[in-house]
Amino acid sequence: MRRRIAIVEDDPAIRANYADALGKHGYEVSAYGDRVSALAAFHARTPDLVLLDIGLGDEVDGGFTLCRELRTLSGTLPIIFLTARDSDFDAVSGLRMGADDYVTKSMSLPHLLARVSALFRRADASGAPAPGESVLARGALTLDLNRFTVSWRGQGVDLTLTEFWLVHALAKFPGHVKNREQLMGEAHVVVDDSTITSHVKRIRRKFGAVDPRFDRIDTVYGMGYRWKPES
Amino acid sequence: MEARKLSGALGLRAKIALVALVLLVIPWVGYSYVNAMEQLLRRNQEQQLAATARAVATALQDRPQLMGLRAAAAGGGKPPAAATLSEQLQILLAGLARAGLRIWVIDSKLSLIGTAGDLGAPAPAADDTITFGPIERAVRAALRPVFERFLETPVSPREEFIPNDVVFGGREVERALDGATTLRRRPAPSGHGVILSVAHPVWVGDTVAGAVVVEENTDAIVSMRNRAFEQLVAVTLIAFSAAALVLLLFASRLSWRLRRLRNEAENAIDSQGRVRNLAAGEHARDEIGDLSRSFSTVLERLAQYNAYLENMAGRLAHELRTPIAVVRSSLDNIRLQQPPGETGVYVARAEEGVRRLETILTRMAEATRLEQVVRSGERERFEVQTVLGGCVEGYAAAYPGRRFKLAMTEERVSLRGAPDLFAQMLDKLAANAADFSTGEAPVEISLQRTSTEIVLRFSNTGPPLPAEMKNRLFESMVSVRKDRPAGDPHLGLGLYIVRLIAEFHGGRASASNRADRNGVLVELRFPATA
Numbered sequence: 168m169r170r171r172i173a174i175v176e177d178d179p180a181i182r183a184n185y186a187d188a189l190g191k192h193g194y195e196v197s198a199y200g201d202r203v204s205a206l207a208a209f210h211a212r213t214p215d216l217v218l219l220d221i222g223l224g225d226e227v228d229g230g231f232t233l234c235r236e237l238r239t240l241s242g243t244l245p246i247i248f249l250t251a252r253d254s255d256f257d258a259v260s261g262l263r264m265g266a267d268d269y270v271t272k273s274m275s276l277p278h279l280l281a282r283v284s285a286l287f288r289r290a291d292a293s294g295a296p297a298p299g300e301s302v303l304a305r306g307a308l309t310l311d312l313n314r315f316t317v318s319w320r321g322q323g324v325d326l327t328l329t330e331f332w333l334v335h336a337l338a339k340f341p342g343h344v345k346n347r348e349q350l351m352g353e354a355h356v357v358v359d360d361s362t363i364t365s366h367v368k369r370i371r372r373k374f375g376a377v378d379p380r381f382d383r384i385d386t387v388y389g390m391g392y393r394w395k396p397e398s
Numbered sequence: 399m400e401a402r403k404l405s406g407a408l409g410l411r412a413k414i415a416l417v418a419l420v421l422l423v424i425p426w427v428g429y430s431y432v433n434a435m436e437q438l439l440r441r442n443q444e445q446q447l448a449a450t451a452r453a454v455a456t457a458l459q460d461r462p463q464l465m466g467l468r469a470a471a472a473g474g475g476k477p478p479a480a481a482t483l484s485e486q487l488q489i490l491l492a493g494l495a496r497a498g499l500r501i502w503v504i505d506s507k508l509s510l511i512g513t514a515g516d517l518g519a520p521a522p523a524a525d526d527t528i529t530f531g532p533i534e535r536a537v538r539a540a541l542r543p544v545f546e547r548f549l550e551t552p553v554s555p556r557e558e559f560i561p562n563d564v565v566f567g568g569r570e571v572e573r574a575l576d577g578a579t580t581l582r583r584r585p586a587p588s589g590h591g592v593i594l595s596v597a598h599p600v601w602v603g604d605t606v607a608g609a610v611v612v613e614e615n616t617d618a619i620v621s622m623r624n625r626a627f628e629q630l631v632a633v634t635l636i637a638f639s640a641a642a643l644v645l646l647l648f649a650s651r652l653s654w655r656l657r658r659l660r661n662e663a664e665n666a667i668d669s670q671g672r673v674r675n676l677a678a679g680e681h682a683r684d685e686i687g688d689l690s691r692s693f694s695t696v697l698e699r700l701a702q703y704n705a706y707l708e709n710m711a712g713r714l715a716h717e718l719r720t721p722i723a724v725v726r727s728s729l730d731n732i733r734l735q736q737p738p739g740e741t742g743v744y745v746a747r748a749e750e751g752v753r754r755l756e757t758i759l760t761r762m763a764e765a766t767r768l769e770q771v772v773r774s775g776e777r778e779r780f781e782v783q784t785v786l787g788g789c790v791e792g793y794a795a796a797y798p799g800r801r802f803k804l805a806m807t808e809e810r811v812s813l814r815g816a817p818d819l820f821a822q823m824l825d826k827l828a829a830n831a832a833d834f835s836t837g838e839a840p841v842e843i844s845l846q847r848t849s850t851e852i853v854l855r856f857s858n859t860g861p862p863l864p865a866e867m868k869n870r871l872f873e874s875m876v877s878v879r880k881d882r883p884a885g886d887p888h889l890g891l892g893l894y895i896v897r898l899i900a901e902f903h904g905g906r907a908s909a910s911n912r913a914d915r916n917g918v919l920v921e922l923r924f925p926a927t928a
Contacts, residue, residue, distance in 0.1 A: 178720055178723075178724065180724040180727075180728075181720065181723050181724050182728075184724065184727035184728055184731055185727060187731055188727065188730060188731050188734055191734055191735070213733060250702050250724070251716055253715065253716075253719075253720040253763055253767070254766075254767065254770055254772065255767065255770060255771070271719070272719055272720065272722075273719065273722070273723065273726070273756050273760075275736065276726075276727055276728055276730035276731065276837055277730065281560070313587070334459060345576070355795060357756065357760075358760070359760045359761070359763065359772065359823075360762045360764075360822065361764060361767055361818075362767070364818045364822075367772075368818075386471035386817065386818065386821075387788055387792075388784065388785040388786075388787075388788030388789045388792070388817065388821045388824075389785075389788045389789030389790065389791055389792025389793060389796075389825070390788065390791075390792040390795075390819060
């Protein structure tokens with residue numbers, strides 16, 4: 168069965184380009200230019216994955232509204248915000264609305280495709296047990312590379328795809344310093360340094376919510392970050 | 399900012415005080431008035447004396463036998479009648495004389511035939527019923543010594559006898575005996591005061607039988623004049639002081655308000671380019687209020703413009719992102735579609751162009767993003783050496799062609815802020831120093847601590863700064879770079895970011911040419927906290 172992806176984007180050129188690229192990769196794509204028509208279509212039939220722009224025509228925050236409405240339709244439907252807005256505030260708001268990832272439009276298509284397929288894998292694997300080889304365990308940290316889930320001391324940590332890839336990049340070789348460029352490459356993003364900084368900050372906070380004494384991610388000033396090995 | 403001194407000009411207060419000097423015309427007018435009044439009183443006194451003299455003379459004309467007294471006595475007529483006549487004359491004169499008024503009568507042979515009254519009578523007591531109130535009295539009492547010094551005090555001329563020179567040498571008597579009424583002021587014999595005398599001829603038939611001389615001292619008028627003058631001085635002084643005080647208070651308040659407005663207007667744009675509204679005189683309904691409000695309007699417009707400029711980079715980045723996404727996704731689609739052939743070269747070039755554009759966008763957005771982070775303002779305490787040490791170590795790897803020399807104080811130096819941001823600031827400084835650095839000399843980085851400040855310096859050899867740019871280097875989108883390497887765009891945001899982060903840590907950034915004119919020194923000063 169072909170996966171159905173919905174794109175909600177008000178710029179027709181970008182909409183068509185994304186639709187073409189995704190279609191070429193075997194997805195069934197439906198594209199919408201505004202919130203109302205998209206919502207009507209979603210009520211008729213829920214897609215398997217949604218790419219959302221935040222500003223939709225005259226609705227400045229139309230994407231946020233649509234995201235909330237989609238979450239009432241389905242709690243597990245993967246949603247990616249794909250937007251020109253790159254402020255931390257928008258990213259945090261978007262993720263708080265229940266989106267699975269938040270990326271800017273500067274993202275290249277191959278990177279986007281990687282994300283889409285990763286999210287599908289995550290959705291598929293959520294039911295099935297994890298095969299042994301796709302699990303990365305580093306002390307109290309367990310990364311499930313199939314489902315893109317993370318647990319710390321047995322408790323799940325709810326990370327976005329980008330955050331997951333960042334943690335994976337760091338924890339793969341504990342003690343090794345990864346600079347920001349390396350981290351961007353691993354997380355399939357092209358952003359500025361301070362975005363990486365805020366990503367790391369957010370990751371620390373999420374681990375901190377599970378374990379207040381969490382201090383594994385070290386900042387090595389002038390170089391990057393590293394995963395502190397188990398002492 | 400220190401209030402600027404008004405140079406070479408009078409302050410508002412001094413000017414109003416000068417204008418208040420116009421009030422000094424009041425005592426002058428008062429003085430003239432008192433003088434005029436004195437003249438009037440003197441004339442009045444003269445007329446009164448003349449009238450008295452005429453009355454006595456007329457009375458004597460009606461009784462020529464009184465004048466003929468001596469002649470009759472000499473003639474041996476009726477001796478007993480002489481005493482009676484003399485008594486009659488005395489009674490007549492006594493009836494007209496009063497305190498301070500002396501009347502005497504002489505016959506044509508200059509012998510005194512009768513006198514009455516006394517010049518030495520006490521001057522009328524100072525009348526204190528005419529007064530302007532206790533304050534005026536108090537001021538007058540306080541000024542008494544001054545008045546006594548400058549005003550001539552009336553002294554009753556204690557002239558017991560009519561001096562001979564007045565009788566025999568007095569011109570008025572001579573002229574009276576010639577038949578003319580004359581008036582004379584002569585100094586009292588004691589040297590103080592003036593005696594006014596009027597001589598009137600006594601006609602018997604067609605001949606002058608003698609003269610009546612009426613004398614009065616002028617004490618009453620002098621003391622009245624003095625009193626009026628004293629009161630004038632006291633009242634003027636009080637009025638002048640009160641008016642000056644009120645004017646001074648008014649002027650002080652006015653200049654205080656203006657000064658406050660001036661200072662606020664001067665400080666309305668703070669070091670970070672933010673504009674504050676003016677609070678001074680905001681609600682005042684006068685011209686100063688108007689001025690304040692129009693200042694506020696102007697500043698508001700300036701603030702909007704500033705915000706517009708500051709957000710320009712961010713907004714531009716945001717606006718450009720969508721069309722660039724169109725180009726990029728189209729290029730990606732071409733790549734996905736075709737096997738790389740001849741078009742592949744052009745696609746690669748286009749992609750390189752887009753990549754460069756995106757670098758620009760990322761840099762432009764970086765400042766905006768940073769502004770947001772700085773505004774949210776999460777702070778923690780961190781040790782500067784750790785961050786600086788780590789960063790400088792990293793730079794050796796990041797800039798293989800350059801050497802970095804780090805000198806840090808032994809003392810533990812800590813700041814409250816964000817270590818990540820601090821590191822970002824160091825990155826910008828290092829990039830800046832490395833880019834401009836020429837020759838083999840290393841980039842020198844030093845950290846010092848004084849009692850009040852933490853000083854961080856980045857010094858590199860290289861071309862000196864253009865003088866006109868020195869103060870603008872830390873503004874948004876200002877750059878002194880001339881030759882830019884292709885593919886490595888510079889927007890002049892690096893040092894702006896440095897400034898933002900330095901200010902987030904409470905510090906100031908400045909750039910100057912090194913003393914040896916052989917390079918540039920960027921200096922950051924942070925307040926040292928315990």
